[in-house]
Amino acid sequence: xxxxxxxxxxxxxxxxxxxxxxxxxxxxxxxxxxxxxxxxxxxxxxxxxxxxxxxxxxxxxxxxxxxxxxxxxxxxxxxxxxxxxxxxxxxxxxxxxxxxxxxxxxxxxxxxxxxxxxxxxxxxxxxxxxxxxxxxxxxxxxxxxxxxxxxxxxxxxxxxxxxxxxxxxxxxxxxxxxxxxxxxxxxxxxxxxxxxxxxxxxxxxxxxxxxxxxxxxxxxxxxxxxxxxxxxxxxxxxxxxxxxxxxxxxxxxxxxxxxxxxxxxxxxxxxxxxxxxxxxxxxxxxxxxxxxxxxxxxxxxxxxxxxxxxxxxxxxxxxxxxxxxxxxxxxxxxxxxxxxxxxxxxxxxxxxxxxxxxxxxxxxxxxxxxxxxxxxxxxxxxxxxxxxxxxxxxxxxxxxxxxxxxxxxxxxxxxxxxxxxxxxxxxxxxxxxxxxxxxxxxxxxxxxxxxxxxxxxxxxxxxxxxxxxxxxxxxxxxxxxxxxxxxxxxxxxxxxxxxxxxxxxxxxxxxxxxxxxxxxxxxxxxxxxxxxxxxxxxxxxxxxxxxxxxxxxxxxxxxxxxxxxxxxxxxxx
Numbered sequence: 374x375x376x377x378x379x380x381x382x383x384x385x386x387x388x389x390x391x392x393x394x395x396x397x398x399x400x401x402x403x404x405x406x407x408x409x410x411x412x413x414x415x416x417x418x419x420x421x422x423x424x425x426x427x428x429x430x431x432x433x434x435x436x437x438x439x440x441x442x443x444x445x446x447x448x449x450x451x452x453x454x455x456x457x458x459x460x461x462x463x464x465x466x467x468x469x470x471x472x473x474x475x476x477x478x479x480x481x482x483x484x485x486x487x488x489x490x491x492x493x494x495x496x497x498x499x500x501x502x503x504x505x506x507x508x509x510x511x512x513x514x515x516x517x518x519x520x521x522x523x524x525x526x527x528x529x530x531x532x533x534x535x536x537x538x539x540x541x542x543x544x545x546x547x548x549x550x551x552x553x554x555x556x557x558x559x560x561x562x563x564x565x566x567x568x569x570x571x572x573x574x575x576x577x578x579x580x581x582x583x584x585x586x587x588x589x590x591x592x593x594x595x596x597x598x599x600x601x602x603x604x605x606x607x608x609x610x611x612x613x614x615x616x617x618x619x620x621x622x623x624x625x626x627x628x629x630x631x632x633x634x635x636x637x638x639x640x641x642x643x644x645x646x647x648x649x650x651x652x653x654x655x656x657x658x659x660x661x662x663x664x665x666x667x668x669x670x671x672x673x674x675x676x677x678x679x680x681x682x683x684x685x686x687x688x689x690x691x692x693x694x695x696x697x698x699x700x701x702x703x704x705x706x707x708x709x710x711x712x713x714x715x716x717x718x719x720x721x722x723x724x725x726x727x728x729x730x731x732x733x734x735x736x737x738x739x740x741x742x743x744x745x746x747x748x749x750x751x752x753x754x755x756x757x758x759x760x761x762x763x764x765x766x767x768x769x770x771x772x773x774x775x776x777x778x779x780x781x782x783x784x785x786x787x788x789x790x791x792x793x794x795x796x797x798x799x800x801x802x803x804x805x806x807x808x809x810x811x812x813x814x815x816x817x818x819x820x821x822x823x824x825x826x827x828x829x830x831x832x833x834x835x836x837x838x839x840x841x842x843x844x845x846x847x848x849x850x851x852x853x854x855x856x857x858x859x860x861x862x863x864x865x866x867x868x869x870x871x872x873x874x875x876x877x878x879x880x881x882x883x884x885x886x887x888x889x890x891x892x893x894x895x896x897x898x899x900x901x902x903x904x905x906x907x908x909x910x911x912x913x914x915x916x917x918x919x920x921x922x923x924x925x926x927x928x929x930x931x932x933x934x935x936x937x938x939x940x941x942x943x944x945x946x
Contacts, residue, residue, distance in 0.1 A: 385555070386551060386552065386555045389551060390548060390551060393544070393547065394544065397540050397543070397544055400540075401536055401537065401540045404536050405529075405533055405536060408529045408532050408533065408536075409522075409525055409526075409529060412525045412528045412529045413496070413522075413525050415528075416455050416520050416524060416525060416528075417488050417496075417498060417520075419455055420455065420456075420488075420497075420498040420518045420520060421486065421488075421498055421500075423450065423453070423456075423518060424486065424498070424500045424516075427446055427450065427516075428500065428502060428516070430442075430446060431443060431446055431461065431502055431514075431516060432502040432503065432504050432513055432514075433504070434446065435461075435463060435469065435502060435504075435513045435514050436504045436511075436513050440469055443461055443469050443470060444461075444469065444470045446461075447459040447461055447469075447470035447472055448472065450518065451472050451473055454524070455520050455524055456473070456518055456519065456520065457473050457474040457495060457519045457520050457521045457523075457524065458472060458473030458474040458475040458495070458497070458518075458519030459471075459472045459473060459475075459516070459517070459518060459519070460472075460475050460478060460497075460516070460517040460519075461514065461515075461516050462478070462514050462515055462516075463513065463514040464511075464512050464513055464514055466478075469514070473519060474493070474495050474519055474521060475495075475497075475517070475519055476491040476492065476493075476495065476497070476519075478499075478517060483499045483500065483501050483515040483517075485500075485501065486498065486499065486500035486501075487499050487500075491519070493521075494521050494522040494523070495519050495520065495521045495522075496519070496520060496521070497517045497518060497519040497520070498517065498518050499515060499516070499517040499518075500515065500516060501514075501515045502514045502515060502516060566596070570600075729771050729775055733767075733771065735763075735767055736763075736764060736767040736768075736771075739760055739763055739764065739767075742760075743756070743757075743760050797835060797836055797837045798835070798838065799833055799834070799835045800833070800834060800836070800838050800841070801830075801831075801832070801833055802828055802829075802832040802833070802834055802869055802876075803826070803828040803829065803830055803832060803869075805838060805841065805842075806826055806828060806845065806867065806869070807826070809841075809842050809845050809846065809849075810824055810826070810849070813846065813849055813850070816850070816853060817853070820853075820857070820861075820862075821861055821862040822853065822857055822862065822863045822864070822865070823862075823863075823864050823865070824849070824864075824865045824867065825864065825865065825866045825867065826867050826869075827866070827867065827868045827869070828867070828868075828869040828870075829869075829870070829871075832869065832871060834876060834946060836924065836944075837923070840919050840923050840924060843915065843916070843919055844916050844919055844920065844942070845867075845880075847912045847913065847915060847916045848880050848916065848940060849865065850912070851912060851913065851938075852865055852882040852884055852938070855884070855885075856882045856884020856885060856886070856937065856938055857882070857884050858884075858885065859885075860884060860885065863882060863883055863884055864882065864883050865880070865881070865882045866879075866880075866881045866882075867879070867880055867881075868881075871946065874945060874946050875943050875944065875945055875946060876926075876942075876943070876944040876945075876946055877941075877942070877943055878940070878941070878942040878943075878944070879939070879940075879941055879942075880939065880940040880941075880942070881937060881938070881939040881940075882937050882938055882939075883936075883937040884937050884938060885934070885935055885937075886932045886933050886934050886935055886936050886937050886938055887930075887932040887933075887934070887938060888934050889933075892930060892932055895913055895930050896913050896914055896916075896917040896928075896930070897914065916928070920942055920944070924944045924945075925944075925945055926942060926943050926944035926945060927942070927943045928940060928941070928942045928943075929941045929942075
């Protein structure tokens with residue numbers, strides 16, 4: 374057990390130190406690489422600085438074709454510690470000087486300063502030599518200065534040794550701390566724990582409690598307390614077990630006594646059971662009597678169910694009668710609407726007809742007067758001219774009023790016939806809607822309300838026109854009676870379009886609208902906001918049935934108080 378615990382401690386310590394060694398190695402290598410790059414950058418800067426120092430003298434020497442001087446400058450550059458090689462070329466790419474560690478250059482001329490790495494660990498800085506004369510510039514050649522990684526490592530050698538030494542010292546110190554900490558906090562307590570547990574005494578568990586030399590409240594301390602608590606529970610259970618064994622022995626003795634008492638009790642119970650059997654026979658007879666009573670009660674319930682079925686049948690008949698009465702009311706409402714239309718048209722036709730009768734009487738009197746003058750031979754040219762003028766004006770008046778009466782009767786006739794018939798035909802929607810509005814004109818004659826119609830001129834549909842007339846009549850009269858109540862001037866907008874295979878009707882007025890609480894009941898039968906004022910509550914219900922049942926379409930109502938009422942109707946074409 375001790376060897377296992379020590380092995381666990383060693384493996385844990387080895388893993389921790391391995392991770393630390395890897396991290397230290399990575400960090401050290403990174404620092405060395407950074408030092409290398411910094412040193413290389415400094416050397417490149419120094420090589421670029423040498424350009425400013427020697428470029429002028431080299432340019433003049435090459436311009437003057439002074440090759441010895443150019444070679445002398447190259448030799449001087451080689452004396453510098455950071456320079457490993459020098460290449461000087463003329464404008465044709467021919468080498469004037471090629472000293473030290475150098476690499477083959479490209480044949481084209483260098484036009485700007487560049488830093489470039491070369492094989493063998495060298496790198497160079499190349500720059501052009503430009504001579505200025507009389508404001509003109511000429512490329513006379515180029516120079517490449519070489520340095521190497523050896524010089525870089527020479528500069529950072531001390532820093533590398535310092536970094537490595539620092540890493541080794543820190544690593545050794547941390548290894549010492551880790552080993553000491555693991556020995557004191559893990560290895561020794563685990564060894565002590567395994568030794569005390571191996572000395573466990575089953576006969577005396579109390580003396581086998583753990584007593585580790587641990588000062589901190591860590592997991593081992595918690596393990597010690599849990600183990601000692603387990604020992605206490607074991608001692609308690611042993612004590613309870615001994616008591617339970619004694620109780621079991623006493624219970625066995627009491628069980629023997631109970632067996633004797635039970636035999637006596639069985640004898641008594643047998644006598645009692647015989648008596649109970651007699652009582653059960655008596656109860657059986659009583660149950661038979663109750664069964665007959667229940668059968669009679671079931672027969673009574675069956676009779677009640679038959680009566681209920683008969684009442685349900687009567688109720689269904691009453692519902693059919695009520696539906697028939699409702700249909701009759703709906704038809705009466707349609708006829709009442711048609712009657713109101715007749716009354717309005719009759720009143721409007723009466724006016725042009727009255728004017729026509731008056732004009733006819735006047736014309737007749739003028740003809741009689743002309744006839745008398747002709748018979749008395751008192752007819753003059755001026756009299757004849759006056760008669761012709763009056764006759765022309767009277768005929769024009771007659772024609773206008775009779776045409777007006779004819780238009781009213783024609784519109785009324787078409788709409789009235791359509792409302793009384795469900796025959797289908799093709800209609801021009803815009804033209805037919807104009808006839809409907811024309812037939813309702815008497816209701817708007819004494820008001821300032823206006824109706825705006827937006828419908829394509831060539832929209833032709835095939836349907837029962839009376840249904841369309843009834844729907845628009847109900848909507849317009851609803852707006853006039855309910856929406857424009859106590860309102861001097863109102864506007865009704867009707868937009869009709871066809872979308873795909875549907876006819877879309879958007880009807881909207883700017884009346885007083887409906888509250889949200891009543892909007893949901895708007896299409897219910899007999900629902901009206903003018904109860905006691907002539908409202909039947911069937912107008913919108915008829916309109917809803919015509920749209921949804923007759924035309925197989927959909928109708929929706931939208932409204933807010935004082936913001937008008939809007940209907941959106943979709944009818945499949």
